[in-house]
Amino acid sequence: MKPYTVKPAQGVRGEISVPGDKSISHRSIMLGSLARGTTTVRGLLRGEDNMSTLKAFQSMGIETVDDGETLTIHGKGLHGLTEPTDVIDCGNSGTTIRLISGLLAAQNFFSVLTGDQYLRKRPMKRVLQPLSLMGAIIHGRAGGDKAPLAIVGQKLKGISYASPVASAQVKSSLMLAGLYADGETRVMEPSVSRDHSERMFRHFGADVASIPGGVVVRSGNELEGREIVVPGDISSAAFFIVAALIVPGSELLIKGVGVNPTRTGIIDILTAMGGSIELLDCRELSGEPVADLLVRSSILKGIEIGGDVVPRAIDEFPVISVAAACAQGRTTIRDARELRVKETDRIAAMAANLRLAGGCIEETDDGMVIEGVERLNGCAAESRGDHRIAMSMLIAGLAANGPVTVDDTECIATSFPTFTALLEKVAC
Numbered sequence: 001m002k003p004y005t006v007k008p009a010q011g012v013r014g015e016i017s018v019p020g021d022k023s024i025s026h027r028s029i030m031l032g033s034l035a036r037g038t039t040t041v042r043g044l045l046r047g048e049d050n051m052s053t054l055k056a057f058q059s060m061g062i063e064t065v066d067d068g069e070t071l072t073i074h075g076k077g078l079h080g081l082t083e084p085t086d087v088i089d090c091g092n093s094g095t096t097i098r099l100i101s102g103l104l105a106a107q108n109f110f111s112v113l114t115g116d117q118y119l120r121k122r123p124m125k126r127v128l129q130p131l132s133l134m135g136a137i138i139h140g141r142a143g144g145d146k147a148p149l150a151i152v153g154q155k156l157k158g159i160s161y162a163s164p165v166a167s168a169q170v171k172s173s174l175m176l177a178g179l180y181a182d183g184e185t186r187v188m189e190p191s192v193s194r195d196h197s198e199r200m201f202r203h204f205g206a207d208v209a210s211i212p213g214g215v216v217v218r219s220g221n222e223l224e225g226r227e228i229v230v231p232g233d234i235s236s237a238a239f240f241i242v243a244a245l246i247v248p249g250s251e252l253l254i255k256g257v258g259v260n261p262t263r264t265g266i267i268d269i270l271t272a273m274g275g276s277i278e279l280l281d282c283r284e285l286s287g288e289p290v291a292d293l294l295v296r297s298s299i300l301k302g303i304e305i306g307g308d309v310v311p312r313a314i315d316e317f318p319v320i321s322v323a324a325a326c327a328q329g330r331t332t333i334r335d336a337r338e339l340r341v342k343e344t345d346r347i348a349a350m351a352a353n354l355r356l357a358g359g360c361i362e363e364t365d366d367g368m369v370i371e372g373v374e375r376l377n378g379c380a381a382e383s384r385g386d387h388r389i390a391m392s393m394l395i396a397g398l399a400a401n402g403p404v405t406v407d408d409t410e411c412i413a414t415s416f417p418t419f420t421a422l423l424e425k426v427a428c
């Protein structure tokens, strides 16, 4: 347990850079390992989730050198991984376990994947079921839905799969399997999820193409080592964007944030609520759009949120619920049932925590209804071991009328190890 307390702030001011994008960091380690030759990654997120991915590839014979600035990966080509001699521990990372399940299903060796107490409760059938259609042999607890997973690598065949959920993890897992499968692998999704895999596959020379509502991968191309620069994580920037909007007297510049349109739901939602967020100096890094964000405190208004914007902002709903609790009027969030199967049930966790802070919030099956209050209270909040819940409640503390203490903030290291240091830098 590592409690942390945030006191009400007079403003959130200055200039910061947030650490590298978690999704892009995972994919750069994976594709760098599968490519021939050297890949260099600058701006890699060194959070616990990404370190789980890095250790997984090291345990399969990949050599890496990290000088603190650049991670160098000595890739061994598509068929260069070796059988891990022990169980691979994916820690808290859904992205690690789901993506590498697709990759390992196609290797000529046996592997076992597990994770922490939270990851072992999360559903895996969403990837294992389509992988089994490709010919994968994967056993898991709870009828094949929960880790630990035992994977007996096989020759796979391409399939055409329409995923019932918009999930970049499902899509990417099948894309990785598709690098090895006979023929082509098509994945369709009900609305667009983050497309970092598509962009990075292309960057490394894989045969990948966008099709209406999805993506197609053909096996055959070797991947070639590349130089990658990872942009700042918009999911991490989101906490500071909301902080600057809800604390009066704020003006914050967040430099070098990834603004891939499949991730900018948070900007669209907060702008629709009346938030002042300017995109400055838009540019491109390794095939990903980047901008500096200038955020000024704003009077927010409640809105209706649902549909296609939801997967484009999926990790941001905990902090969006904080913004909604500080807005005028009612915010309704729909179509966000996926929040119930993240590190924790994020709908239940935010409803309980915001109520402790004097918020007026009702849970629905697939979202929440939040009535804004004039000012949140100080309170003792519970992270439930979920990094995004911990950070969201600390942001709520900046705008509350008394201190907010979060009971356990160790989990923040999952995605944003420098969070409290940056908070102390900009909160006045």
Ligand SMILES: O=C(O)C1=C[C@@H](OP(=O)(O)O)[C@@H](O)[C@H](O)C1
Pocket: 022, 023, 024, 026, 095, 166, 167, 168, 169, 170, 172, 193, 194, 314, 315, 338
């Ligand atoms: O592919 C990725 O990097 C991720 C996809 C999302 O999960 P789902 O695919 O389950 O929506 C997101 O919540 C997660 O933090 C990262």
Ligand SMILES: C=C(OP(=O)(O)O)C(=O)O
Pocket: 049, 092, 093, 094, 095, 096, 315, 342, 343, 388, 415
């Ligand atoms: C849900 C998340 O990640 P993952 O699924 O990789 O554990 C997250 O970072 O909010």
